[in-house]
Amino acid sequence: MIYTLTMNPSIDYIVHVKNVQLGELNRMEADFKFPGGKGINVSRILHELMTETIALGFIGGFTGDFIENWLKNEGVNTDFTRVVGDTRINIKLKSDVETEINGIGPKISAEEANALLNKLSQISNEDIVVLSGSKPPSLSEDFYHKVAKRTKEKGAEFVIDTTSNELKTILPFRPLLVKPNLEELEAIFDIKMNGLDDVITYGKKLLELGAQNVIVSMGGNGALLFTDVDVYQGINPKGTVKNSVGAGDSLIAGFISRYVETKDVVSAFQLGIASGSATAFSSDLAKRNEILSLVKKVGIKRLDSTNPY
Ligand SMILES: Nc1ncnc2c1ncn2[C@@H]1O[C@H](COP(=O)(O)OP(=O)(O)O)[C@@H](O)[C@H]1O
Numbered sequence: 001m002i003y004t005l006t007m008n009p010s011i012d013y014i015v016h017v018k019n020v021q022l023g024e025l026n027r028m029e030a031d032f033k034f035p036g037g038k039g040i041n042v043s044r045i046l047h048e049l050m051t052e053t054i055a056l057g058f059i060g061g062f063t064g065d066f067i068e069n070w071l072k073n074e075g076v077n078t079d080f081t082r083v084v085g086d087t088r089i090n091i092k093l094k095s096d097v098e099t100e101i102n103g104i105g106p107k108i109s110a111e112e113a114n115a116l117l118n119k120l121s122q123i124s125n126e127d128i129v130v131l132s133g134s135k136p137p138s139l140s141e142d143f144y145h146k147v148a149k150r151t152k153e154k155g156a157e158f159v160i161d162t163t164s165n166e167l168k169t170i171l172p173f174r175p176l177l178v179k180p181n182l183e184e185l186e187a188i189f190d191i192k193m194n195g196l197d198d199v200i201t202y203g204k205k206l207l208e209l210g211a212q213n214v215i216v217s218m219g220g221n222g223a224l225l226f227t228d229v230d231v232y233q234g235i236n237p238k239g240t241v242k243n244s245v246g247a248g249d250s251l252i253a254g255f256i257s258r259y260v261e262t263k264d265v266v267s268a269f270q271l272g273i274a275s276g277s278a279t280a281f282s283s284d285l286a287k288r289n290e291i292l293s294l295v296k297k298v299g300i301k302r303l304d305s306t307n308p309y
Pocket residue numbers: 180181182216217218219220221222223236237241244245246247248249251272273274275276277278280
């Protein structure tokens with residue numbers, strides 16, 4: 001089973017405004033509401049790819065009901081922990097450029113946090129847990145660390161996709177996959193990347209710190225996969241970008257879906273890129289047929305050996 005854990009789900013409120021003017025009254029041309037939050041997006045794509053998944057996380061209020069109902073209608077299994085506060089709303093403003101304003105998220109009490117941790121007792125050594133997204137500020141600084149430790153104690157694998165300061169302390173637990181985008185990679189090492197050589201240097205550092213596999217995603221420029229022996233470049237298929245929110249989550253879901261079937265990380269990377277691009281080319285997250293139609297159009301190139309010895 002693939003469990004996803006979304007500490008801070010959201011309604012993603014996608015707002016199209018032509019030539020937005022700050023300080024003026026602007027009128028929307030179109031708007032859409034989708035369930036969001038990184039783990040939830042991963043579960044939705046896994047479900048599209050017919051990989052069994054259960055979405056865990058904190059959910060609350062009328063916004064939380066919207067998300068639960070949407071997932072229920074799609075047939076995505078959930079086992080959320082109810083909290084008193086309202087789940088946040090994240091604004092994705094589409095104008096000449098894309099601007100994102102993500103909410104803080106509800107306060108999580110110690111009882112609510114423990115209730116979620118207790119759900120992890122159901123995990124077995126055949127499972128993968130995907131820890132994704134930001135944490136509401138009221139959650140303890142070491143919450144992801146606790147979850148990663150508990151997951152490993154159960155013999156399960158985990159994937160981590162967060163900008164949290166905790167990431168470096170979690171890598172020694174040997175995550176199956178870490179997927180920063182370029183900005184996140186810069187934030188982890190507090191440096192500015194200058195070209196592909198830098199990305200390769202710092203991607204390898206994540207392996208040295210403990211990750212089993214690393215994917216650095218670069219939006220329209222594709223992604224790099226770092227395994228224990230090689231670096232691969234993934235080249236995106238061509239298409240018209242509609243909404244890239246959730247592209248990174250889709251990449252992770254595509255990777256896991258193929259990995260659990262084949263244990264072949266390169267083939268998993270290819271389905272990951274197809275999933276990320278298919279989502280970038282659709283208004284909501286991608287559908288199964290959109291993903292599968294792109295797989296053969298993804299280019300994969302081996303770049304370099306990552307073996308430092
Ligand atoms: N504009 C785009 N065109 C084609 N593919 C894209 C585009 N944006 C994202 N993707 C695909 O989705 C993957 C993840 O997107 P990215 O924006 O890097 O992640 P995140 O959403 O985490 O920032 C990319 O590596 C790429 O394969």
